[in-house]
Amino acid sequence: MAGTTLKTEAVVLRSIRYGEADRILHLYSASKGRIGAIAKGARRPKSRFGGRLEPFFRLNLVLHEGRGELLTVTSVATVDGYPRLRASGPALNAAARACDAVLRLLDSTEPNPPAYNLLCRYLAMLDEPTAPRASGLETALAFRLKLALASGFAPELAACTSCGEADHLTGFSGAAGGVVCAGCEAGSFPLSEEAHGFMVAAIGSPLAAAPSADAQALRQVERAVGETLEHHAHVQLRSAA
Numbered sequence: 001m002a003g004t005t006l007k008t009e010a011v012v013l014r015s016i017r018y019g020e021a022d023r024i025l026h027l028y029s030a031s032k033g034r035i036g037a038i039a040k041g042a043r044r045p046k047s048r049f050g051g052r053l054e055p056f057f058r059l060n061l062v063l064h065e066g067r068g069e070l071l072t073v074t075s076v077a078t079v080d081g082y083p084r085l086r087a088s089g090p091a092l093n094a095a096a097r098a099c100d101a102v103l104r105l106l107d108s109t110e111p112n113p114p115a116y117n118l119l120c121r122y123l124a125m126l127d128e129p130t131a132p133r134a135s136g137l138e139t140a141l142a143f144r145l146k147l148a149l150a151s152g153f154a155p156e157l158a159a160c161t162s163c164g165e166a167d168h169l170t171g172f173s174g175a176a177g178g179v180v181c182a183g184c185e186a187g188s189f190p191l192s193e194e195a196h197g198f199m200v201a202a203i204g205s206p207l208a209a210a211p212s213a214d215a216q217a218l219r220q221v222e223r224a225v226g227e228t229l230e231h232h233a234h235v236q237l238r239s240a241a
């Protein structure tokens with residue numbers, strides 16, 4: 001076969017049945033960012049790929065890069081299948097939303113180690129026996145903020161995005177991409193101190209130490225991240241919970 005061989009670790013973001021027995025995979029890889037691949041014969045009962053080509057599996061892959069757009073999977077080994085995550089509805093739901101966010105936000109073939117490691121860490125947390133906290137809205141929003149940061153779209157949180165004022169930050173503007181002060185609040189929505197504090201703390205802490213906030217603050221955070229990504233990355237995320 002002509003072409004080159006690529007060995008990489010990757011997480012399955014989406015797995016689609018294709019043709020009679022194949023699967024098309026949307027992968028987020030450690031060394032090449034987003035990859036599309038085809039696994040031929042993957043749905044045959046005795047396929048050498050086994051059941052590993054399902055969403056959320058973290059795999060070691062060997063892929064063949066031919067002339068087409070899709071790479072061809074030639075071998076697969078499991079790094080982690082996250083079996084406990086798969087047994088929990090809330091954890092599955094959180095993992096699906098996380099993979100969907102990666103799918104929408106990170107479409108380049110440039111490797112992004114912070115984003116890849118963040119996704120793997122979140123999946124591992126959702127697979128822990130103490131997952132209720134990990135599958136909650138706070139951790140989901142902390143993940144989104146960190147993913148926005150890793151992809152270069154973190155909201156400005158330190159000073160008014162319009163005038164640089166560091167006090168009286170009372171609003172958030174998706175178009176401006178950050179917090180705004182009382183004097184610049186045209187086109188913004190109100191952002192509570194608690195919501196602002198949540199975003200600062202979530203970006204500054206490990207994912208496992210996501211801060212807490214009340215429901216109203218979390219709604220504001222979700223809106224702030226969502227509108228920033230809409231305006232600046234031109235992607236729309238599904239609701240976080």
Ligand SMILES: [Zn+2]
Pocket residue numbers: 160161162163164165180181182183184
């Ligand atoms: Zn201002």
